[in-house]
Amino acid sequence: MQQQFNQMAEQIKEAAVDQKTLQIVGGGSKVPLKNDAELLSMAAYSGVLSYEPSELVITVRAGTTLSELHQVLAEKNQMVAFEPPEYGNSTIGGTYACALTGPAKPFRGKLRDYVLGTKLLDGQGRELNFGGKMIKNVAGYDVSRMLAGSKGSMALVTELSLKVVPLVEEVTYRIEMPECDAIVLMNQMAGTSLPLSGSAYYRGYFYYRVMGAHPKQTNRVGVEAVDNSIWQILNPFKPVLQPGQKLWRLDVESTNPCIDGTLAVGMGGTRRWISSKNKPEHPYVTLWDDRFLPRHNDGKGVKKIKQGLKKVFDPHHVFKDL
């Protein structure tokens, strides 16, 4: 593996000299490939480097598949709390690059909340280490969390240290009701002490998931216990669309009223999946056209900061732009 690491560093250094663009790719399931970029494959750079169940920390190579990660953790009755979506052979590196989090986001937090440290190769092929394996670390800028969502545009992240949590038993319930009522109810429930780990609306039903010991729910009128499969249907969400329609992901405030064309409401109301021909009018819209397309909706100032950071990490512009 050290040899492969060195080869990757060399590939970056050569690309800098040859003024070539590299596209980092893991399982290749999420971000579209650029035709004019040379691939830098991470798929074989995989495996668990260290795992301390009692410290609640695992360190893995970025090419490690989610299935391997889940399996290793499950053996010790632990899990990754952010429930990354599985797009088919997804790696933890790609999931981190796209900052993808599942249904528990409003309750247990998102992917970057569980990132403790990273090892990376910058655009000059230099090996850098940020953060660490500690749950608490406030030494220096939090580069490890900052790079979550950077989609391979700034540096090659080769290793990740993640905080893990105990595997919990979860039970799903559902209630039949209109979407607008469900949005209010999911917000109201999230303000109670019920230990929720998911709430969503899909095809006429409000679904909620509760972890651990909790008050009996089926005593409530209209509440029925169902299996947990709904969370896999919504994460990742891959509906069959009508011809001419596109799938859009909207990130909204949890109390945002119903939106026309909504196929599903997820993450406690903060995520709306919309089917429409044209881009919905909203500040935080992502086109989900088989793959994850960046938004490019930053204001001028933020854009300038991101461009500046890109130069800091990748001065020779080796990695592809977002």
Add this chain to the structure above:
Amino acid sequence: MSVIEALKNALPKASVLATEEQCRPYECDALSAYREKPLAVVLPETDDQVKQVLRICKAYQTPVITRGSGTGLAGGTLPLKNGIVLGLSKLNKILKIDPLQRIAVVQPGVRNIQVSEAVRQYGLYYAPDPSSQIACSIGGNVAENSGGVHCLKYGLTVHNVNSLRVLNMDGEEYIFDEKDDGVDLLAMLNGSEGLLGVIVEIKLKLLPKPEAAQLVMAAFQSVNECAEAVTAVLKQGIIPAGLEMMDKFSIQAAEDFAQVGYPTEAEALLLCEVDGSHDQVQVDAKRVADILTAEGAYKIIVSQNERERVALWQGRKNAFPAVGRYSPDYYCMDGTIPRSKLAYVLEEIAKLSKKYGLRVANVFHAGDGNLHPLILYDANKPGELAQTERFGCDILNLCVDVGGTITGEHGVGVEKLNSMCHQYQGAELEIFHGIKAVFDDTGLLNPGKAVPTLHRCAELGHMHVHHGELPFAHLERF
């Protein structure tokens, strides 16, 4: 016109403090070992005034040290002789509370505890609870990414902030929101110690107040046993809301101070709080007590009601002032280590204590590995502060050497600049300087804090020299 005159012209009279008497109270934060009187202190009352201050300071090339309540423990708001202190304590309004959405929008000068008090009526609270929460400001919490007793379960400040409105040195406004795409700038602003921007508005995440909480106190005959017991609790799948450990000196001091019934003969004391729904808490408290007994605790007390729970916490919560009574001064360190290394690290600290001839008490956030050794010293004895600083630095280096970090929750400030050279090499530090320049190309925002200059690390002998080639050879080193 001087910068002070320009500030006086632009702001209400009471907002600019420039006399010796007025500036003295601002010469240090809670790390009083370092002091410097600033050029002036400005206390704006509105966002627009903050913008004006920044523009004026930029025009006069005057450094700006942003300060909240001044409770920082690493000298992060230590003034500069030629700089102004931008105090945000008058920006102290809670602008919006939305109980349904579970958010509060606040100005930076709002005190941490005020948020929970304001939303209590809705059954909500703001989770991060640094020990200074009664006084410390939310803006400062964001700048330092503060933690607290409950952060193992509920996270640090970064996990509980949804959005920030920030001004740069030109007074231009930026919003960093959790919904943003691409690199996570919101995450990076947390813990950036006032070097990247001035925070003027914060949207906080609120959590439902747990239905119930129970505290298990357990006494152990050895530190090692206690550390092992913590590991066992976490391994069994319980994430306590609070998990605190004290050594013998701290136990005795705390009991002497607060008389809460801690067993003073114990070598180590563990306080483990579980919270959640009534059902869950009942299950967890019993499991924790069983696990701790099986791991060798010789005395266990489980709080039976809220009064008992609060009473048992009193000793731990007062541990710092309690230890402080044994010495004219004390210096609180903040390193984080893997829990498995705790017994070793405490042994090494005891050796260092003998070497330097200074007493140490250890209080430990056991759940997340955050160690707070309190070094007792007397600032009036010549050379004792310098000895204390060397001792502290040795402890932090030890934390890094066992795989930990130099600061868990206090920040680097000026206190840990040397230790940063032990944790980070030249290339990482160069990236940090690059990040700073992107946000603040003037270098006027809190200069000299948090990230050491490269020549400082070279002087300390920690510069990474690869194959005999010194990186950044063009940089002057002196």
